[in-house]
Amino acid sequence: MSTDLPAESLRCHRADAREVDGYRAALGENRASLLLTDPPYCLLTRRRKGGDERDPRAHKKIDRNPIVRFETVRDYRVFTEKWMTQAVAWLTPDAPLVIWTNLLGKEPITTVARELGYTHLRGEYVWGKRTTDKNANEQLLRVYEVALVFARTLAPVPGLGDPPVAWAVVSGYDDDGEAGRWGNHPHHKPFSVLEPLVRTYSRPGETVLDPFAGSGSTPASALRLGRRPACIEIEPEWAERVTRRLRETARARSYRERLLSPSAR
Numbered sequence: 072m073s074t075d076l077p078a079e080s081l082r083c084h085r086a087d088a089r090e091v092d093g094y095r096a097a098l099g100e101n102r103a104s105l106l107l108t109d110p111p112y113c114l115l116t117r118r119r120k121g122g123d124e125r126d127p128r129a130h131k132k133i134d135r136n137p138i139v140r141f142e143t144v145r146d147y148r149v150f151t152e153k154w155m156t157q158a159v160a161w162l163t164p165d166a167p168l169v170i171w172t173n174l175l176g177k178e179p180i181t182t183v184a185r186e187l188g189y190t191h192l193r194g195e196y197v198w199g200k201r202t203t204d205k206n207a208n209e210q211l212l213r214v215y216e217v218a219l220v221f222a223r224t225l226a227p228v229p230g231l232g233d234p235p236v237a238w239a240v241v242s243g244y245d246d247d248g249e250a251g252r253w254g255n256h257p258h259h260k261p262f263s264v265l266e267p268l269v270r271t272y273s274r275p276g277e278t279v280l281d282p283f284a285g286s287g288s289t290p291a292s293a294l295r296l297g298r299r300p301a302c303i304e305i306e307p308e309w310a311e312r313v314t315r316r317l318r319e320t321a322r323a324r325s326y327r328e329r330l331l332s333p334s335a336r
């Protein structure tokens with residue numbers, strides 16, 4: 072597939088995933104065939120014993136630093152209801168939802184997905200994040216984030232010649248060096264972690280929606296694999312960075328395509 076996508080597909084829209092405007096700007100008349108996203112995690116506000124916030128200024132700063140905190144798990148559920156209700160309205164009926172979460176967010180996300188008709192939790196994709204350890208004879212894998220896969224229907228019976236569906240991956244935080252190049256987002260996902268999800272749950276040419284783009288790992292992976300990215304991010308600095316990243320990814324892809332095309336040989 073050629074990567075000559077309209078400029079709109081190579082842009083991250085600065086918007087709030089709980090509101091309609093960003094989806095309209097990113098998708099227009101189009102509908103996405105996959106929701107693959109990494110919303111803020113269910114992290115609760117840090118409080119002193121007396122109940123007041125540890126450092127309200129830090130809290131503000133943290134919010135700008137793409138980490139959002141919630142007072143309670145219930146608040147996280149309300150947040151999830153707001154963004155997920157908007158997002159699913161922009162999907163094709165068969166589109167699966169693949170949603171990253173920390174362990175505390177699993178229950179609220181599953182409850183909301185079920186309420187919206189995504190009654191089948193097809194499974195949980197686990198990222199074993201390689202951590203550095205002093206002991207040279209062993210490596211520790213830390214599981215902090217998992218991606219929950221939901222659909223409206225049961226998974227189809229796999230064909231005998233089909234490749235296996237991946238349910239786990241092992242990688243360090245920045246094995247491909249992309250986090251360092253694009254701002255070291257605290258929740259960056261390397262290409263090797265996202266690739267099996269993009270390949271399994273979408274086809275080339277389809278649109279992949281990510282309303283919480285962060286540093287753009289998901290839309291950039293989708294683009295690299297010949298899908299059309301549609302993305303939103305609330306923080307202007309990150310949204311701009313994602314736009315630059317998408318344009319660079321598209322340039323790298325078309326350069327590679329030109330090199331490999333028969334006429335270039």
Ligand SMILES: C[S@@+](CC[C@H](N)C(=O)[O-])C[C@H]1O[C@@H](n2cnc3c(N)ncnc32)[C@H](O)[C@@H]1O
Nearest residue numbers: 087088109137256258259260283285286288305
């Ligand atoms: C977990 S991070 C995503 C990280 C991303 N997967 C990456 O590889 O860089 C969640 C992102 O959602 C953004 N965000 C938080 N609230 C939002 C909202 N209401 N609408 C859109 N984006 C939001 C944050 O700024 C943050 O960058």
